[in-house]
Amino acid sequence: MIIAKFIKAKNLKMFQGILNRLYRMKIGTRTAISFFAVIMVVLAFTTGSILLLQYGKNIDLKIASSFGPVVNSIKDYQYLIEETGRLSSDLSLQPNPTKRLRITKILDRVYSRQKLTLISLCQEPGLADIKKRVISVDRRFENVMVAEREILALLDTSIAYKDPIKMQQVNRLKQKIESEIAKERITLSETSLQAISVFNKLNAQKFASYRTLSYLLVVMIIVIIILAGLSIYITNVTIIKPIKELSSILDEVGAGKIVSFQSHIARSDEIGEMINSAQKVVQGFKTKEQVANAIGKGDYDIKVPMLSRRDRLGKALSEMRDNLKRSKIKEEENIKSLEAYTNRLEKKNRELDQFAYITSHDLKSPLRGINNLTEWIEEDLGEKLSEESKKYFGLLRGRVHRMEALINSILKYSRAGKTKENQDRVNSKEVVYSVLEKTEVPRNLSILVDDLLPVVTANRRDLMEVFNVFISNAINHNTSDEPVVNITYKYAGTKTEFCIADNGPGISIEFHEKIFTIFQTLERRDDVENIGAGLAIGKKIIEDYGGKVWLESKLGEGTRFYFDWPN
Structure with a gap:
């Protein structure tokens, strides 16, 4: 024993x-x-x-x-x-x-x-x-x-x-x-x-x-x-157990329960070095916490105490304080500058609208005078005018009417989307039928409308203008023997995608972007009475609402115009 x-x-x-x-x-x-x-x-x-x-x-x-x-x-x-x-x-x-x-x-x-x-x-x-x-x-x-x-x-x-x-x-x-x-x-x-x-x-x-x-x-x-x-076992005794003790102490420090600590672990290895380093860090912990809280509350003039020249946390707090102070000053300056810029922009927009209205009115007056003058001359001279002179007078009146339509298009383009803020729930099917009632539709043309066209959020006048542009375009440029226009839709994520398709002559791919530019047409203006502003106006309204417009077309295969509208 x-x-x-x-x-x-x-x-x-x-x-x-x-x-x-x-x-x-x-x-x-x-x-x-x-x-x-x-x-x-x-x-x-x-x-x-x-x-x-x-x-x-x-x-x-x-x-x-x-x-x-x-x-x-x-x-x-x-x-x-x-x-x-x-x-x-x-x-x-x-x-x-x-x-x-x-x-x-x-x-x-x-x-x-x-x-x-x-x-x-x-x-x-x-x-x-x-x-x-x-x-x-x-x-x-x-x-x-x-x-x-x-x-x-x-x-x-x-x-x-x-x-x-x-x-x-x-x-x-x-x-x-x-x-x-x-x-x-x-x-x-x-x-x-x-x-x-x-x-x-x-x-x-x-x-x-x-x-x-x-x-x-x-x-x-x-x-x-x-x-x-x-x-x-050895790892638990020599590493895990001391680390757990150190971790519990640091948790208490992080929770603000203690300011400093003295560990009973006496070691000469990495664990001992880590404990000594932790003791040094905790000494300045509370001070740094108070400084950080003060900076977070907006006190950018507080002094940051430095434990040593290599105190990275102190340097970081000091840099953060200085950066936040500069950012606050710059933010205040930016807000003032943005407010001034917004006010100037709104003023310019109002001046531009007023200028467009006055200019269009001032330009229309002499045009109407020219038109009336040609009519009076024709009435006064009567049979004395030759056929060639009558032809030139008619051509002059046509140019006057075209110029007046051009001025109206410019005014309309400048005002497109300006009524966007007056939005409501609008039935797109009712809008389409309202457009068709006001549009001259050839007898041989068939129009197909999806009965389930959805209700969307929009200004009714803007949505009607958009449908009027694409429907009129599909009707006026359809030279097929049996013309057909088809109006459909589908949901695409958070937007509704509308499609106005026709079986007309189609559009060559090199003109797909050009047709959306204001006053750009594919036919000569002497052949077809067309200003070329409708698609540009429709595109501007759609983009003002956050949507986009595109088309799919080839020569001889008809055209499909697409535009999406936020739900």
């Missing part, structure tokens, strides 16, 4: 000494030692496992290449010898050309080939005794083959079977053959059993190696578990 207590106390003292040495080691050194130990154990067991697996693999290779085929080859060899006995016995009773040919073939070629195959398979050291037995059987069987050849020579014709002297010789040879083959059968059976015994021994060796491998794996797992447990 005393000896046991002494041994236990000695073991505890030794373990404590190991822990003290571990405390003095760097964490990296301890980790490297643990990792190296595990690697060496795994490497040793892996090497042993590979050797055992290779040993078993070699045995399997021997069984597959030699020992297994030997057993089958012995059986084939024995069957061949017995077959010659049966064939010679049958030929001694009556002639049979087929059996005579078969035994001749065996004696001349087949037997020699089978014998050589069997001997070549017995090259392994463990099969040396079997090889000797096979050679012994072959030597004795040579006498049997001589006797069988004598029978074939005696019974070379059918008449020989009627010769009593020859038949007497044949019977003596037959008895000799049967006696010898019986002996060979016993020898080969024993040889086959011996080969099977060798085969079983090899299998036993293979299974023994696999069993040893399984034991080795179990031992390796146990050793790794022990090493892992020891590593976990």
Whole structure:
């Protein structure tokens, strides 16, 4: 009992000494030692496992290449010898050309080939005794083959079977053959059993190696578990436990419960260095927290205390204070500048609207005067005017009307989307039918309208102007013999996508962008009375609402105008 207590106390003292040495080691050194130990154990067991697996693999290779085929080859060899006995016995009773040919073939070629195959398979050291037995059987069987050849020579014709002297010789040879083959059968059976015994021994060796491998794996797992447990325990005692203590203290510091702390952990490794660093950091923690709170509340004139010249947190707080102060000053300046700019922009917009209205009014007055003057001249002169003069007067009035329409389009374009703020829920189907009622539709033109056109948020006048632009465009430029206009929609995310399609002449791809530019048309103005502002006005309204407009068209394949509208 005393000896046991002494041994236990000695073991505890030794373990404590190991822990003290571990405390003095760097964490990296301890980790490297643990990792190296595990690697060496795994490497040793892996090497042993590979050797055992290779040993078993070699045995399997021997069984597959030699020992297994030997057993089958012995059986084939024995069957061949017995077959010659049966064939010679049958030929001694009556002639049979087929059996005579078969035994001749065996004696001349087949037997020699089978014998050589069997001997070549017995090259392994463990099969040396079997090889000797096979050679012994072959030597004795040579006498049997001589006797069988004598029978074939005696019974070379059918008449020989009627010769009593020859038949007497044949019977003596037959008895000799049967006696010898019986002996060979016993020898080969024993040889086959011996080969099977060798085969079983090899299998036993293979299974023994696999069993040893399984034991080795179990031992390796146990050793790794022990090493892992020891590593976990040492890590917990030397790293995890001190870090948890330090973490709990720092949590209290972060929660504002304490200002500083003194740890009872005395270490000379990285943990000890970390504790000392944490103590230094906590000393200025509260001061920095108070400064940060003051800066967060807008006190940008507060002084930031610096613990040292390399106090990065203090420098960061100081830079943050200065940056926030500059940002606040700049933000105030930007707000004032933006307000002034907004006021100037609104004033310019009002002046521009007023200018557009006054200019259009002032331009229209002389145009109306020119138009009235031409009418008066025509009325006064009457029949005195030549046809050419009447033509020029008509052309002049047309140019006046076009100029007036151009001025109206400019005014309309400048005012497009200005009523956007007066929005309401508008039924787009009702808007489409209102546009169609005010539009001159040719009798041969078919208009298809989706009955489920949705309700959208818009200024009714703006939405009506947009549909009027695209529907009028589809009607006026459709030169098909059976013109069709189709108005559909679909939902696309947070927007509604409308489509106005026609089967007209189509638009070449190089003009897809040009047609949305104000006063741009694809036909000559002398051929078609068109200002070229409608699509530009529609595009401006759609984009003011946050939508977009595009088209899909090829020459001769019609045109599909798309625009999306916020839901």
